[in-house]
Amino acid sequence: MTGKPHNYQLNGKKLFFASDFHLGAPNSQESKLRERKIIHWLEEIEGEAAAILLVGDIFDFWFEYKEVIPKGFIPFISKLHQLRERKIPILFFTGNHDLWMKDYFTQELGIPVYHHPIELSVNGKSILVGHGDGLGPGDKQYKVLKKVFTNPFAQWLFRWLHPDLGVRLAKAWSGHSRISNIEKNENHFLGEDEWLWQYCKEIEIRKHHDYYVFGHRHLPLELEVGKNATYFNLGEWVSQYTYLEFDGSEAKLMEFEK
Numbered sequence: 001m002t003g004k005p006h007n008y009q010l011n012g013k014k015l016f017f018a019s020d021f022h023l024g025a026p027n028s029q030e031s032k033l034r035e036r037k038i039i040h041w042l043e044e045i046e047g048e049a050a051a052i053l054l055v056g057d058i059f060d061f062w063f064e065y066k067e068v069i070p071k072g073f074i075p076f077i078s079k080l081h082q083l084r085e086r087k088i089p090i091l092f093f094t095g096n097h098d099l100w101m102k103d104y105f106t107q108e109l110g111i112p113v114y115h116h117p118i119e120l121s122v123n124g125k126s127i128l129v130g131h132g133d134g135l136g137p138g139d140k141q142y143k144v145l146k147k148v149f150t151n152p153f154a155q156w157l158f159r160w161l162h163p164d165l166g167v168r169l170a171k172a173w174s175g176h177s178r179i180s181n182i183e184k185n186e187n188h189f190l191g192e193d194e195w196l197w198q199y200c201k202e203i204e205i206r207k208h209h210d211y212y213v214f215g216h217r218h219l220p221l222e223l224e225v226g227k228n229a230t231y232f233n234l235g236e237w238v239s240q241y242t243y244l245e246f247d248g249s250e251a252k253l254m255e256f257e258k
Contacts, residue, residue: 005119005126006091010050010248015122018243019055019131019215020236022097023073031060031072034237039079041243041256049088055215055234056095056131063100068163077109084110091118095216096133117214123248125210128203132214132233136195136202187218197223200231211251213244220253 008015021038024031045052062070080090090111094101105111117130192198200212204226212231220235220242232253235242241256 005121008050008120008122010123013050014045014048014248015051015053015120015246016045016049016243017053017055017129017213017232017234017246018237019093019095019234020057020218020238021054022057022060022236022238023076024070025060025238028072035073035076037241037256038237039075041241042079042083044256045245046083046086046088049083051089051091052083053091053129053213054093055129055213056093056133057097057215058092058095059098062098064102064104065159065163069104080105080109080111093129093131095131099133119209122246125246125248126208127211127213127246128200128209129213132196132199132216135214136197136199189219189221194221194223196233197221197225197231200225200229204229211246213251222253 018041021034022031023035023038042052059070059073083090090109092101092105092111092113094113094115099115101113103113105113114130117128117135120127120129194217196212196214196217203209203212208226209229212225212229213234214231215234215236217233218236218238218240219233220240221231221233223231225231230251232244232251234244235253243254243256245252245254
């Protein structure tokens with residue numbers, strides 16, 4: 001958690017949370033179809049949105065070189081630009097697939113990028129939101145990889161690769177990810193061993209939040225953390241198309257079916 005809580009007054013509107021779009025995976029054709037669906041969802045919610053929170057792994061791979069960003073995703077980025085022109089706040093969180101995001105979205109679109117969970121204060125309710133990678137007692141293999149991926153020297157070395165080679169290597173690595181192999185059903189419910197659920201319980205002991213909102217698990221979940229606290233996992237948009245909406249008094253997991 002970083003900094004003071006971000007305060008929002010909804011004034012009859014809603015907060016919308018979604019994660020794990022994995023744009024770019026598993027191939028260009030399927031990604032573009034998913035991109036259109038995401039844009040339709042954004043068009044449907046924009047009239048109600050007090051803010052939109054994109055909670056990590058929006059891209060299956062994103063690495064910002066000093067003067068280069070990944071090719072593609074123009075319709076999606078253009079839609080974000082339109083929303084910002086309408087003064088709708090957008091908060092962007094990095095995940096384990098797009099953790100190399102820097103300041104392109106902030107400079108070009110006015111969208112802040114967060115690399116850690118943050119607290120929101122919304123109509124008197126407290127919300128802790130982040131992607132969720134590397135949190136809690138599990139995810140041990142990724143925690144080791146993250147130390148490598150976030151190492152400044154390792155990133156400096158990767159930048160010396162030509163972007164064509166760097167992106168090709170990253171896409172090959174991404175092809176082994178859970179989202180590209182979703183038919184293996186690797187995202188089954190772990191019960192009490194759900195590490196993000198455990199993480200929420202640990203945080204709740206130290207500081208109360210009404211809601212905990214995370215992605216990463218690719219599994220829509222609504223679980224009780226304490227007497228007055230709930231953990232939501234946002235699922236993913238490769239097969240489920242789930243998101244969370246909060247109207248100031250109630251948070252609900254929804255599925256976009258258009």
